[in-house]
Structure formats: structure tokens, C-alpha cells
Amino acid sequence: MIEILSTPSLVTIQDLGRSGFYRYGVCRSGAMDRLALAIGNLLLGNDRGAAGLEIPILPLRLRFNSDLNFSLTGADCGAMLGDRPLPPFWATRAKAEDVLTLNAPRSGCRVYLCVAGGIDVPEVLDSRSTQLRETFGGIEGRALAKGDRIAAVGNDVRLPHAGVGTVPPAVALAAAGDSTTAVRVIPAAEYADYDDASRAAFWSADWKVTVQSNRAGYRLEGPELALTRPRELRSHGVVPGVVQVPAGGQPIIQLADAATMGGYPKIGVVIDADLWRIAQARPGDALRFVECDTAGAADAHDETETYLAQLAADVGRQRRLATAWGVA
């Protein structure tokens, strides 16, 4: 059991999200940085889709009420377990009464805390993710509050005494450009309807992440994107990654909690494999869009899968070694 001692707003329980309920209007929800959540789970020997905590704003303090394996992935937040500093992308064992403090991130935007076996809350519509708008999933469909107690499902995995970690994905996975916040985009149905200058600007500009950015979407600021003729579309399905451009000409990237349908013109769609990079961009950071096609997106997907499979194998080997040498 973990007790929340102090928390910022908008800390939620998330897994990899809901699938199969789009036609009832239920968005994917789930971790904004699904890669960090998956890694956090693999470090602990969990299924990669076990539920963890998504922590977007810091600091946060919590206390372990019993011994428990946990991991921290995502943003590097100068975490302290008691007086012991913890590296990012690291799993270790907490003792009963240990206090974990997560401080302001040095880089990145969202921290993921995973626990042995995953967080134990009921599945609703096949997922434990918190659906903030419709208030279900997680704990009563809401963000965590001081005093909340969270139970772990638990597992019998033994970690090396010193813990186990991995190279962060920002280092391990090639970025699409020279900046870590470059994300790959497949042009969408209305791409050709933008004028030449707007299409050129879309690929070349540094798009500033505004403070009006959250789990539903990131509003960006940059050159105005103009259509060659006005478009009023028939509403259609929208997935995380769709870059809509409302009448003001400033793009909005739809993300985990976005509406499942929309009718604004869309200039492109960020590929799934790069959505985690957006989740770790903070207001004031710049994003750059790099053109991609479906084959490139399939390659990026395969690269991510290979990375995760390798990571799971490496971590498993370290755990087995530590157990064999009696240091787990």
C-alpha cells in the first residue's frame, strides 16, 4: 500500500488506455507517454500494460506502508527514496515507511510510477485508466488527492539489491531530427488544401507548446496556417496524434483524452511511435514536424517493439543473475 502525502493536481492512474469503445465515444485515455509506462512495467517484471501513476506536475510525496518494488520512468525528477537519490528509468525496492519524494523535473514533463503487479483498481470497459471527463476508471474517475491509498497487485519478482535500470528511450531511440522534440507526421486528408507557404512553414517552424496544453491536446503557437479555400468538414473519427487547425490557423495536436470525433481541417497526424515525445514536451518547449509515410511509421513501430523486447530480455537477465549470485 502507498499513501499519498502531498500531491499536485492531475496525478492519475493510467494504463495503456481503452481500445474497442470508440464507437460509443470513449477516447483512448491511458498514459500520455505509453513508452515510459511500458518500460516502468517491464523493469518490474509486469505486463507492459499494468496500471501506474502518471504524474504531470511536481513535487509529490508518498509513503510506502509495506515493502514494495517500484519503478520511476519518464521525466528525470531528482527522485529521493528517503535520503537516497534515484536515477531516472530505474526500479528498486522500497521498505515499509520509506518516503519517496519526486522533485521538479530536470527534463521532460511527466513521471510514471509503476509498482509490482500494477496498481490494483477495478477495470472499467477493459481498462484501469482514469477517464477524467466521464469520471470513471482509476479511483472514482478522478485525480489523486492527499490521503489516497493505493494498493499494488504485487508479484514475486526479485530485483537486484541495487535496483535495475535502463537507458532512457530519448537516448536509445533515434530521434527523427536533430532535436529530441522532433516528431514524425504523416500528411492528412486536408494537407493539400493548405497554401504553399503554410505547408513549408508546417515542416520548418519551431512550434511552441503553449500553456493551454494538457491530456486532451497540445495547442501550439507559430506561423499561421492558411487554407487555399475555406473548408467545413463532416465530422469523422479522430485518434491521438491528429493535428487539427481551427480557424485561427494555430495547430492543436489531439492526444490521449481528445474527442473521438471532430471536424476541423487536419494537416497531418503524428505517428504513434512518437506520441511519447510530445507527452514529455513542456509549455515553452518547441516541437518540430518531420514528414513521414506509412512505411516509415511501420519501421518506427518495429523499432520501438524491438527496443522493448530487448529491454525486457536484458532486465530479465540481470534479475536472474542477481538471484543466482544471491544479491537479489
Next chain:
Amino acid sequence: MSASAASLEEPRITPLGSSAILFEAPGAFDIQHQRRIWALADAAATWDMVVEAVPGMTNLMLILARPPRDIGVFETLLRDAWDIGDEKHVEPTVLELSIVYGGEGGPHLHDVAEGAGLSVAEVVRIHTEPDYTVYAVGSHAGYCYLGGLDARLFMPRRKVPLVSIPGGSLSLAGMQTGVSASAGPSGWHTIGRAEISFFDPKRLPPALMKPGDVVRFKAERVIA
């Protein structure tokens, strides 16, 4: 600027990012085309790699299990299935909703009247006349996209979306009208309010209405 979407001559099929595909039907925005979309959705849901087929307004989104290297296979499947021309006919559930038009719950009623060149009373009369068909469910959980709005009330979305409108808000934009199932942002014109729950995650299916069902609006009160 015309508020009505231009019709396509041919089906348009485009990748919607790495793991989804958008099919846009050619032709008019009407119930016949929508019935073909529902039939197409039923067919597509059985295809390999398709996690879900999600009807929109005379369009269909396929969500795939993983990113396909190219979407050619799906283009062929979609075109062929569309060309068969099957329509799905639904035995509709009819929902009658009492609406308070205008006032605090309908802040844009006057804007709509002005935009349409009508009086508030005429807007309400025109809006309560038709039987609206649920074309699609989405945007947020349980929300119904309704077809059947009178052309005199067609108008573009608002330039600046509202940060939040409450659940039960009745709004319209483009060729569409509907009632919010929960509080959230909106770029539409909000003209009234109803007391209704469209979604319950403990129920299966969790949405109250399905495509093909019918909604009628009754003016309980008009605050001019």
C-alpha cells in the same frame, strides 16, 4: 463562406496517422449514404487487423491493430464493400427530449437567429420540427451526432471554441446538431439545455443511443 461541406465525386481514403484509416463517402450528406456507412462499418469490423470500425458523418474510421506498411489492401476492401451499396436499416428507439431554449443554458441562441436571419421563435420552431436520426456516436462518450437539421440553421463553427459547456447542452454547427453528454469544450453554437444521461460505463453497451435511433426535441420553455 459556405457552411455545407462539398461533396466528393469518388470515395476518398487517406491514412489517419500510423494506425488508422479514414474513408470518406462520395455524394450527399443524407440518410441513404449514412445507412451505407453503417453497413460498411459492420463489414469492416470483421476484417483482419481492424480493431474497430467507427462511423462518422458519411465517413468511416478504421482503427488498426498495428501500423500497416501501406494501406492498399484496405483501400481495395473499402472501395469494393462500398460499391456493393448495402444499406443497414435499424429499428429505431425514439427519444423525446424536453429543451429549455436560450437563457443561461443557451447563450448562442440569438447569434444563431442573427446568423440565419430568423427570429428566435422561428429558430426554435424550425429546430423542433424534424425527427433527428442518430448518424454516429462519438466526440465524447455517449454523444450523438444527429442528421436532419433544417438547412436554414446551417452555420459555421464558432471561431473561438468555449473552454467548457455543461452536460445536457444543445448545440449546432455546420449541418449538425446535438446534446452534450458531459461537460467539455465546444466550438459549436449552444442554444438550449436538456436533463438527460447518455452514457453509463457500467452498462453494455455503455451509450444510451445507437446509430439509427431517433431524437425529437420539444420546447419546454424559450427564454428569448
